[in-house]
Each structure stands twice: as C-alpha cells, then as structure tokens.
Amino acid sequence: MNYIIFDLEWNQSSRKEREEPHLPFEIVEIGAVKLNEKREVVDTFERRVRPQVYLSMHRITGELIGLKMEELQKEALFPEVAKDFLGWCGKDVLFGSWGPHDLPELQRNMDYFGMEPIAKGPLAYLDVQKLYALFTGSSTKQRKSLSHAILEMHFDQERPFHHALSDAAYTAEIFRLIPEELLQNFSFDNHVTPRGKQQEIHIVFDTYAKYISRSFATKEALMKDPEVISTKCYICHRNLRRRIRWFTPNGKHYYALSECGIHGFMKSKIRVKKATDGYFAEKTSKFITGEEAEQLREKQKHGKRK
DNA sequence: GAAGCATAATGTCTTGTCCT
DNA sequence: AGGACAAGACATTATGCTTC
Numbered sequence: 001m002n003y004i005i006f007d008l009e010w011n012q013s014s015r016k017e018r019e020e021p022h023l024p025f026e027i028v029e030i031g032a033v034k035l036n037e038k039r040e041v042v043d044t045f046e047r048r049v050r051p052q053v054y055l056s057m058h059r060i061t062g063e064l065i066g067l068k069m070e071e072l073q074k075e076a077l078f079p080e081v082a083k084d085f086l087g088w089c090g091k092d093v094l095f096g097s098w099g100p101h102d103l104p105e106l107q108r109n110m111d112y113f114g115m116e117p118i119a120k121g122p123l124a125y126l127d128v129q130k131l132y133a134l135f136t137g138s139s140t141k142q143r144k145s146l147s148h149a150i151l152e153m154h155f156d157q158e159r160p161f162h163h164a165l166s167d168a169a170y171t172a173e174i175f176r177l178i179p180e181e182l183l184q185n186f187s188f189d190n191h192v193t194p195r196g197k198q199q200e201i202h203i204v205f206d207t208y209a210k211y212i213s214r215s216f217a218t219k220e221a222l223m224k225d226p227e228v229i230s231t232k233c234y235i236c237h238r239n240l241r242r243r244i245r246w247f248t249p250n251g252k253h254y255y256a257l258s259e260c261g262i263h264g265f266m267k268s269k270i271r272v273k274k275a276t277d278g279y280f281a282e283k284t285s286k287f288i289t290g291e292e293a294e295q296l297r298e299k300q301k302h303g304k305r306k
Numbered sequence: 307g308a309a310g311c312a313t314a315a316t317g318t319c320t321t322g323t324c325c326t
Numbered sequence: 327a328g329g330a331c332a333a334g335a336c337a338t339t340a341t342g343c344t345t346c
Contacts, residue, residue, distance in 0.1 A: 060308095143345095
C-alpha cells in the first residue's frame with residue numbers, strides 16, 4: 001500500500017452569472033508525492049491541464065497560483081491528465097491532502113467530464129491538516145494554513161507555495177511527522193454515498209465513533225430510520241437510556257445525549273447532508289464529562305430561548 | 307471572489323402568561 | 327374574553343476560518 005499525498009490548483013469563473021452549475025471550480029494543475037509504507041518518497045507527479053470551461057483566469061486566483069492561461073494552452077485536457085494521474089497512483093493507495101477540499105474537487109471534476117468515480121462508496125482518505133492539529137494538540141476546528149505549519153516546524157520554505165507539486169511535497173513533509181497511531185483518523189469523501197445498508201460506514205476512533213448512512217428521499221424519512229437515530233454505546237454495543245432526546249438548533253444538525261452505565265455520558269450528533277438522490281446522515285458519537293453534558297443541556301435551552 | 311463548514315446573530319411567526 | 331408583552335420554535339442571514 002502506498003500513500004498518495006496530492007494537491008490541486010483550480011480556477012473559477014470570473015463572472016458569477018457565467019458559472020457552470022455543476023463545476024464551480026475547474027482543476028488546472030495536479031501535483032503529488034508517492035510514499036511507501038515507511039513513508040519514504042518513491043515518486044512524484046506534476047501535470048497541468050488545459051481548461052475547457054473557464055477560459056480566463058480569475059484575477060485573485062491567477063495571482064495566487066501564478067499561472068497564466070497562455071501557459072496552459074499546450075497541456076492535455078482534464079480527462080487525459082486525470083486518467084494518467086490515477087494510473088500513476090496505482091490500485092492499493094491511500095490518498096492524503098492538506099485540508100478536506102481536494103479529493104471531493106477531484107471527483108466533482110471527474111464527474112463533470114464523464115469519468116467514473118474512484119470508488120463505489122465513500123472514499124477514506126487522510127486530511128493531513130486535521131492530523132497535524134491532532135499531532136500538535138490544537139483544535140481540529142481551528143485549522144492552520146500549510147505555510148503556517150511549515151514555518152512552525154522550521155522546514156525550509158525555498159519552494160513557492162500554491163504550486164501543486166510544491167504544496168504536495170510540503171504536505172508530505174508534515175505527513176512524515178505524524179505519529180503512526182494517528183493515521184487511523186480517516187476522513188471520508190462522500191461524493192458517492194452508500195447505496196445500501198451493507199455499504200454504510202461504521203468506524204470507531206480513539207475518541208469518537210462515526211456512522212455514514214445510505215440516502216433517503218426526505219429528511220423526515222432519514223430522521224425516522226432506527227439505525228440513524230439509534231444511540232448504542234459504541235464500546236459495549238448496548239442500547240442506552242436517552243437523557244436528552246434528539247433536538248436541532250437549525251434543522252441541519254441534531255444532538256442527543258445518552259448514558260451508559262459503564263462508560264458514562266455519550267453525546268451523539270447527526271449532520272444531515274444532501275446526496276445526489278436525497279439526504280444522508282453523518283453521525284458522530286463521543287463520550288463527554290458530566291460538565292459537558294450540562295453544557296449540552298444549556299445549548300438545548302439556549303437554542304429554545306431564541 | 308466563491309465554496310464549504312461551523313457558529314452567531316437576526317428575523318418571523320406561534321404560543322404562553324399576566325392583567326384588566 | 328381580549329390586550330399587551332414575553333418566550334419558544336423555526337428560518338434566514340451574517341461572520342469567520344480554510345481552500346483555490
């Protein structure tokens with residue numbers, strides 16, 4: 001198994017009204033570093049793409065990534081470059097990138113240009129930005145930029161940022177620092193949601209558990225499904241007594257609190273997301289202190305006051 | 307600039323309570 | 327019962343961070 005640490009550069013419409021609905025961002029460069037199981041660099045990949053949708057470079061984006069349209073005119077089109085990239089990656093690989101945007105964007109571009117998705121269900125990958133936050137003990141919600149992390153770790157900054165291969169190489173350098181045990185903290189690209197119950201994702205991490213449901217036609221059907229709204233203890237697998245019933249502050253997130261006799265208070269959160277054919281749920285469960293349980297009660301009351 | 311995410315703030319409509 | 331206002335429920339908009 002190899003790791004593919006990759007980075008994309010993309011362009012967007014210069015005028016909002018001319019935006020292509022299913023392709024807000026068009027990929028113009030792919031850069032990647034291939035690492036073996038020991039996380040040693042084995043190979044690199046760098047290709048640019050000749051755009052077909054947005055034929056002028058957005059002012060801000062062009063300045064950021066330092067590419068001009070004229071430079072891209074001799075490049076191959078996206079389907080060919082993407083095909084070459086995936087061929088170069090090989091079959092038994094785990095993707096990794098800085099932040100959660102690259103893999104979904106790659107798959108959205110592939111979808112737009114009529115290519116088959118990389119996997120038949122949710123695709124596990126490593127968000128190195130998130131792993132870095134776990135590694136340094138800072139909050140995973142307050143994410144740091146790649147240049148910030150490189151500066152913080154005292155790596156050389158000789159190569160420019162916002163070039164695909166350069167950023168992929170920087171990301172790989174950070175990735176090599178991440179302790180082995182943290183590499184179990186997968187993220188998922190839900191470009192393809194689970195088709196049936198068999199494809200649903202149940203995964204237990206050190207500090208929380210995650211469940212990704214199949215899709216339902218309506219939000220109501222989703223929030224009635226026994227599996228979706230169940231609150232079993234993810235350690236001893238017993239049904240738990242509900243202390244706070246499912247409530248939502250905004251219609252998109254739902255929270256519940258249950259109590260396990262052995263493992264204590266378990267907080268569950270459901271995020272309702274849109275799938276191509278309806279809605280699906282991402283449920284995370286974690287154990288919290290009595291104090292945090294009290295805060296959740298306050299959140300419920302606070303939400304109700306407004 | 308735009309997307310995506312989380313959260314904060316604001317807005318609108320319904321329901322509840324007190325008083326006359 | 328009806329008026330006045332408070333509080334709840336739900337929806338929309340704004341903010342702040344990252345990515346390009």
